[in-house]
Amino acid sequence: MLRLVARRLLKVIPLLLLVTVIAFGLLNLVPGDPAVQIAGEFATEEQIEAIRTELELDRPWLSRYGSWLSDAVRGDLGDSLFSGVSVRSQIWDRLPATVSLIGWSLVLSALIGIPAGTVAGWREGSALDRFLTVGTTIGVAIPVFVTGLVLALVVGIKLGWLPATGYVGITESPWQWARRLILPAFALALTGAAEIARQTRAGVIEVKKQDFVRVARANGLHTRQVLGKHTLKNAMIPVVTVVGLQIGRLFGLSVLVEQIFNIPGLGSRLITAVFENDVPFIQGTVLMLGTVIVLVNAGVDISYGYFNPRVRGS
Amino acid sequence: MSEGRAVGVPLLQVEDLTVEFVTEHGWLPVVDGVSFEIGRQETIGLIGESGCGKSVTAMAILGLIGGPSGRVARGRVLLDGQDLLVLEEPELREVRGRRIAMIFQEPMTSIDPAFTIGKQIIEVLRRHLPLSRAQAKQRAIDLLDRVGIPDPHRRFDDYPHQLSGGMRQRVLIAMALSCEPDLLIADEPTTALDVTVQAQVLELLAGLQEELGMAVLLVTHDLAVVAETCDRTIVMYAGEVVESADVTALFPDPRHPYTAAMLANLPGLHPGEPLRPIPGIVPPRHALPAGCWYSPRCEHRTDACGATHPQLVDLGTRRVRCLRADELDLPGVGR
Numbered sequence: 001m002l003r004l005v006a007r008r009l010l011k012v013i014p015l016l017l018l019v020t021v022i023a024f025g026l027l028n029l030v031p032g033d034p035a036v037q038i039a040g041e042f043a044t045e046e047q048i049e050a051i052r053t054e055l056e057l058d059r060p061w062l063s064r065y066g067s068w069l070s071d072a073v074r075g076d077l078g079d080s081l082f083s084g085v086s087v088r089s090q091i092w093d094r095l096p097a098t099v100s101l102i103g104w105s106l107v108l109s110a111l112i113g114i115p116a117g118t119v120a121g122w123r124e125g126s127a128l129d130r131f132l133t134v135g136t137t138i139g140v141a142i143p144v145f146v147t148g149l150v151l152a153l154v155v156g157i158k159l160g161w162l163p164a165t166g167y168v169g170i171t172e173s174p175w176q177w178a179r180r181l182i183l184p185a186f187a188l189a190l191t192g193a194a195e196i197a198r199q200t201r202a203g204v205i206e207v208k209k210q211d212f213v214r215v216a217r218a219n220g221l222h223t224r225q226v227l228g229k230h231t232l233k234n235a236m237i238p239v240v241t242v243v244g245l246q247i248g249r250l251f252g253l254s255v256l257v258e259q260i261f262n263i264p265g266l267g268s269r270l271i272t273a274v275f276e277n278d279v280p281f282i283q284g285t286v287l288m289l290g291t292v293i294v295l296v297n298a299g300v301d302i303s304y305g306y307f308n309p310r311v312r313g314s
Numbered sequence: 315m316s317e318g319r320a321v322g323v324p325l326l327q328v329e330d331l332t333v334e335f336v337t338e339h340g341w342l343p344v345v346d347g348v349s350f351e352i353g354r355q356e357t358i359g360l361i362g363e364s365g366c367g368k369s370v371t372a373m374a375i376l377g378l379i380g381g382p383s384g385r386v387a388r389g390r391v392l393l394d395g396q397d398l399l400v401l402e403e404p405e406l407r408e409v410r411g412r413r414i415a416m417i418f419q420e421p422m423t424s425i426d427p428a429f430t431i432g433k434q435i436i437e438v439l440r441r442h443l444p445l446s447r448a449q450a451k452q453r454a455i456d457l458l459d460r461v462g463i464p465d466p467h468r469r470f471d472d473y474p475h476q477l478s479g480g481m482r483q484r485v486l487i488a489m490a491l492s493c494e495p496d497l498l499i500a501d502e503p504t505t506a507l508d509v510t511v512q513a514q515v516l517e518l519l520a521g522l523q524e525e526l527g528m529a530v531l532l533v534t535h536d537l538a539v540v541a542e543t544c545d546r547t548i549v550m551y552a553g554e555v556v557e558s559a560d561v562t563a564l565f566p567d568p569r570h571p572y573t574a575a576m577l578a579n580l581p582g583l584h585p586g587e588p589l590r591p592i593p594g595i596v597p598p599r600h601a602l603p604a605g606c607w608y609s610p611r612c613e614h615r616t617d618a619c620g621a622t623h624p625q626l627v628d629l630g631t632r633r634v635r636c637l638r639a640d641e642l643d644l645p646g647v648g649r
Contacts, residue, residue, distance in 0.1 A: 211423040220411030
């Protein structure tokens with residue numbers, strides 16, 4: 001197992017390097033003179049010059065990449081072009097809301113998706129299975145902004161059961177924090193839950209035909225042992241992959257959900273940054289998200305070692 | 315477990331067992347009115363070609379037929395007089411692994427790859443017996459030792475993929491016998507193994523049977539194995555019993571042409587001569603021939619065989635389903 005972890009973590013290094021190159025290279029994707037483009041239509045010569053100095057555009061890109069990387073490794077992602085505040089502290093400001101939202105959605109989608117898929121797969125072909133299959137098909141098909149808007153309007157505003165907008169930090173009031181995240185997290189979780197349910201169902205159907213499941217039954221094990229232990233652990237391998245993929249997607253979708261529910265997260269800040277051409281902020285966020293996704297994928301690969309002892313490699 | 319076992323009642327009585335599966339031709343019986351008994355500590359060989367319903371019979375005894383595609387349509391399976399087929403799942407689970415255990419044909423895929431073998435043996439032990447974790451572990455290691463796994467302390471923490479097929483079958487035997495059942499159903503337990511390993515596993519089973527005093531129902535197509543290990547043989551064809559008798563009576567003196575044909579195929583019986591496989595195949599249930607179901611493949615058939623489906627006739631020491639059972643003098647083995 002240790003060898004698997006070491007081997008997998010070693011692979012992370014070149015991937016992370018690639019992420020830094022892409023994040024840094026974003027600046028060079030700006031067509032024409034980046035300084036002119038970034039400064040905008042009505043910028044004065046001085047403003048353009050200031051941006052050029054700030055981004056050190058007169059230096060060759062490799063040397064700029066070098067110093068940017070060495071700063072980034074030490075945690076310095078530069079300053080925002082507009083507010084002048086350091087990118088790192090802005091990301092830190094916005095990150096808790098987004099991480100809370102994504103964390104909640106992941107938990108919700110697993111809590112809904114895994115049991116639903118397990119039941120559907122175990123009782124394949126039953127009325128419940130058909131009901132759940134229709135449900136997950138709809139769940140996968142409905143875009144998140146539709147679910148989000150409907151939930152905000154109906155549950156949040158019309159019924160008034162839960163607050164439809166706003167965010168309260170967990171340190172401020174854990175109760176309000178949880179309450180306000182329910183609707184946005186649920187909206188975000190639905191698609192993921194549907195996909196996890198489908199994958200779990202397929203996995204359970206595949207595994208329950210295996211000889212060892214029949215042996216477990218022949219040995220008189222309880223259904224909770226046959227299904228909950230032997231079937232599920234083997235069925236979880238593809239599910240973990242889906243969950244890992246979800247995390248990357250959730251970061252993307254959270255941009256929309258944060259807009260709908262007015263959550264001051266990274267996504268809404270990123271949108272502003274894109275409109276303002278705030279290159280250092282975009283670079284910093286892309287670098288951070290890229291790193292998170294690379295690490296999540298490594299985590300998923302390592303978790304295979306838990307579910308499938310054969311990949312541990314002794 | 316069950317108190318007050320009636321004296322003289324066989325351990326297991328299968329009566330008129332009929333199992334149906336859904337096919338494109340509707341529900342069709344795969345096991346059709348099968349009856350037999352297994353006495354305490356007796357070893358029964360259930361034989362027949364593939365598709366004769368042997369494995370399905372074995373599965374039905376443990377109540378493992380179910381779901382949307384299979385059902386037990388008729389019959390009783392009495393364990394010490396208690397009908398297992400009327401039991402609910404929770405009651406059946408108390409029987410499985412505890413009173414009747416089963417081992418299967420495919421050791422490579424029959425152990426969960428995601429858990430160590432030790433954990434899986436302990437799971438069965440603690441499922442049926444009131445053992446502490448430590449007691450169960452000790453007993454599991456003893457079992458591994460008993461089934462001939464070398465260095466059981468270390469092997470205890472192995473995953474299935476670290477063991478060979480023969481070793482895995484030993485682990486499965488350890489699991490099945492962990493709670494000392496009264497009956498072991500062994501469904502082609504050595505078919506997937508190397509020839510040398512086959513003999514070892516059979517020897518192991520015979521030793522354990524003697525030690526634990528259990529009965530064994532050995533499902534196999536290998537008559538040589540039956541000759542060596544079994545007391546009595548039940549021959550199945552197309553879902554029916556066609557002959558059953560003590561091994562000592564059946565092998566030298568088969569009364570059913572199907573039994574005789576299988577005996578004639580015993581490898582090594584006529585060295586230097588090519589084997590003579592029985593021509594044709596077991597008929598599928600939706601296309602059964604008229605009269606005797608074996609008649610199209612039978613070299614002793616008469617016109618009557620194609621007209622009347624023979625009954626299973628009880629001759630006292632044996633049962634046989636053949637119109638010509640009295641008149642034929644069929645060659646046997648080992649007289």
